[in-house]
Amino acid sequence: MFGTTQHASRQYDQDLEDIRSSVLRMGGLVEKQVRDAMLGIDTREDHIFEGVIRADQEVNAMEITMDAACVEVIARRQPAANDLRMILAVSKAITDLERIGDEASKIARCGRDISARSISVIPVLADLRLISERALLMLQAALDAFARLDVQAAAQVISQDDEIDARFRAIQRQLITHMMEDTRLIGTAIDVTFIAKSIERIGDHAKNIAEYVIYVVKGLDIRHSTRETVEQSLNS
């Protein structure tokens, strides 16, 4: 009897572990999508954009499968509050990852429009590269914090979002100047604005994932808290 219970519990631990590790797998997929979308903009190779858009189907399917897995574990295992928080956090994290996949597809679509134009100049391209690198680092750090349930690492990810937002606003201002100086750039500049907006949102989603880590570990919902409140509660 003891053996059975232990076996059942080991199986349960395995279920939870599977759910958690699939977040990382899905995270790896959308990270590649974002990276490829930006690569496409650099190299102007349309087949890269098509690959990013196609990969979205796999990400979408993964969201549905993983949500079903979460429901099944809850229904079958009736988890205690802390495990339940973990499962709900997974369920929310996969929604954010799916949205990151959507943003990567949007970047790819804008990139394709830019390539199709006769004008080859892409204004603020260097800044775009930089902000996308920052957003990707945030995403990687958020996934890493999720894997290790590392509250301090998660708090650091959250604090990085302000920098991305500031960079986004700077890019927007520069684009307006470019458009005023050369109206032929307007169409491309609008596409670049949307690309920058998508990258800024990827940062938001990474921040959300980091917030779920703190929710899981501390049983604390810190969404919408000020940085001071977050720091206080983490140190308590």
Place this chain on the structure above:
Amino acid sequence: MFGTTQHASRQYDQDLEDIRSSVLRMGGLVEKQVRDAMLGIDTREDHIFEGVIRADQEVNAMEITMDAACVEVIARRQPAANDLRMILAVSKAITDLERIGDEASKIARCGRDISARSISVIPVLADLRLISERALLMLQAALDAFARLDVQAAAQVISQDDEIDARFRAIQRQLITHMMEDTRLIGTAIDVTFIAKSIERIGDHAKNIAEYVIYVVKGLDIRHSTRETVEQSLNS
């Protein structure tokens, strides 16, 4: 004993009902936020924008309270699969509602920027009003479908999203023309672009909420399905 069980079950039903009705209450709040943000753009009264941005705190607080209520009901009641789907759908719906509140705040911030400019012309204002009315109707219909668990009504909401997307793209094209014709309009036109984008996203969130209705009732995850697949499965 029978009496006790019935009482406990009645309390449980009440808990579920409370959770579901709070979605409608939260929906009413964000609907007002969006409506006020658009009113502010029409009337150019800054205090309306401030009200929209302030209301976001209440919406954010509601998200946290309701998520905690969902976790508590699951942990305490160990719901069967169909109730569990309802609770998870609520948990996802409130995230979408909170994001609608965010978009309303973004619209208010852009509206404030437009008001602050010396240029009083707002390009494509009539189209902006129209698309926001459509998005609000979609949101109301989605909330209504959620309240009545009406699958057919939910399917209708989902089918309306394409129209909003098409209107958004038309607005975007018009704005580019305006910017090319008069570069003094560029700053305002960029703000209007972001407002239109926010409205388009409100439509996306309404669609998500409608999809959760079908998930609850049919046990079917139709996110990312084609319209044909959706119709087939609803009729089966």
